[in-house]
Amino acid sequence: MRLHRNLCFAVIDGLTLIFNEGKYADKVIQQLLKRDKRWGSRDRAFVAETTYDIVRWKRLYAEIAEVKAPFDRDNLWRIFAVWATLRGIKLPDWKYFEHTPQRKIKGRFNELTQTRKFKEAIPDxxxxxxxxxxxxxxxxxxxAALNEQADVILRVNTLKTTKDNLQSLLFDDGIETESIKGYPNALKLKERANVFQTEAFKNGFFEVQDASSQLVAEFLDVKPGMRVVDTCAGAGGKTLHIASLMENKGQIIALDIYANKLNELKRRAKRNGAFNIETRPIESTKVVKKLYDKADRVLIDAPCSGLGVIRRNPDAKWKLQPEFIETIKITQQEILQQYSRIVKPGGQLVYATCSILPSENKNQVDTFLTTDLGKEFTFVKDKSILSHKSGYDGFYMALLEKKK
Incomplete structure (x- = not known):
């Protein structure tokens, strides 16, 4: 591989924003990819994947390069040189790479990767x-599994098309996909591609959604004609899946504290042809109280540490703090207490997170079931998904039923 100056500069600029200014990696990369209209798909892939790669292995590379945060541009070039050397890429004759100790880099790598916190590049x-x-x-x-690059998984929107039809349409666009056993509406890309440019996406035939995430709506066991409340709907990935499983029959009420996320859900729902979704921003407790004992199914896709999805958000390793995890656990229990009251007698509730920590998952459910409100529910089943076993994101989901 030959390194091109303008692409390398883009990576360094991106790393400056992510490491030194705390910007989110996905947003930074979106901006970087708009920088030069002459860039082809390979150029853009280099910028995106190299930036993510260096973000993912920041602690290891910085240790090898013997630099500490905040990183000035010279330090970032040293980290970049470590990345290139470890990939066997020939360093060009640029001033940034003068005196790069390539043999020492390989030696330090072998030495440091004997220790897990360096090998997996994570905080102590x-x-x-x-x-x-x-x-x-x-x-x-x-x-180790969470440090691997995530596959691109699509969820077929069965309101508009079938899996076979979508596969054919994407194949015509030069995008090859394969089915995944045990995930009825999922297609995995054989090679990474920009699926958002396809007519199939613009026509609402699919959404990008990890295979593990697709199991949550299935776990909720919705039926056409039900009233379903998605309490932490966000931009609505799972809401849209629920709509397709309900065949547009019945009512879905999507709640969230962020109105801008619900506006994005409205746009996505229109593209998906999902017409049974009503959005309600939680502007006061009245919004939730009006729904007490009214829903056949309630989904609580709770805010969490997000540790199960760091394959696609590697900068979360550096942004996440232990205090946040302790605080979010209090929020999770409060949400369970409040939103469980929406379930009507005989109805069901799914509590889900994209975390792998038992303290955010099974422990939260066990704690809830010992409370006065929790005693109205019976535990039906749960599922813990770990990346090293599934190959997909880490997730947890528990199904509870409200006593009649």
């Missing part, structure tokens, strides 16, 4: 927490 506190919650053997496998 996160390594300790993973061991405490999952045990050394499982945590070692799980964090």
């Amino acid at each position: 506190w996160l390594d300790e927490l993973g061991v405490k919650e999952l045990g050394t053997a499982i945590w070692s496998k799980e964090i």
Whole structure:
């Protein structure tokens, strides 16, 4: 591979914003890709994948390069040189790469990767927490899996098309996909591609949604004609899946504290041809109280640490703090207490997170079931998904039924 100056500069500029200014990696990369209209798909892939790669392995590369945050541009070039050297890429004769100790880099890599926190490039506190919650053997496998690049998974929108038809349309666009056993509406891309430019996407034939995430709506066991409330709907990935499973029959009420996310859901619902979704921003407690004992099904896709999805958000490793996890656990229990009251007698509730930590998952459900409100529910089943076993995002979901 030959390095091109303008692409490397884009990566360095992106890393400056992500590491030194705390910007979100996905937003930074979106902006970087608009920088030069002459860039082809390979150029853009280089910028996106190299930036994500260096973000993912920041701690390891910085340790090898012997630099500390905040990183000035010279330090970022040193980190870049480590990335290139470890990939066997010939460094060009640029001033940034003068005196790069390539043999020393390889030696340091071999030495540091004997220790998990460097090998997997994670903060000390996160390594300790993973061991405490999952045990050394499982945590070692799980964090290794969470450092791999995520596959691109599509969810077929059955309101508009079939899996076979979508596969054919994408194949005509030069995009090859394959089915995944156990995931009825999922298609996996054989090679990464910009699926958002396709006519199939513009026509609402699919959404990009990880395979594990697709299991949540299935777990809720919705039927056409039900009243379903998605309490933390966000931009509505799972809401749209529920709409397709309900065949546009019945009512879905999508709640969220962020009105802008619900506006995005409205746009997506229109493209998807999902007409049974009503959005309601939670501007006061009245919004939720009006729904008490009214829903056949309630989904609580709770805010969480997001540790199950760091394959696609590698900068979360550096933004996440232990204090946040303790705070979010309090919020999770409050949400369970409040939103469980929406379920009508005989109805069902799914509590879900994209976390792999038992303290955010099974422990929260167990705690809830011991409370006065929780005693009105019976535990039906739950499912813990770990990346190293599934190959997809880490997730948790629990199904509870309200006593009649």
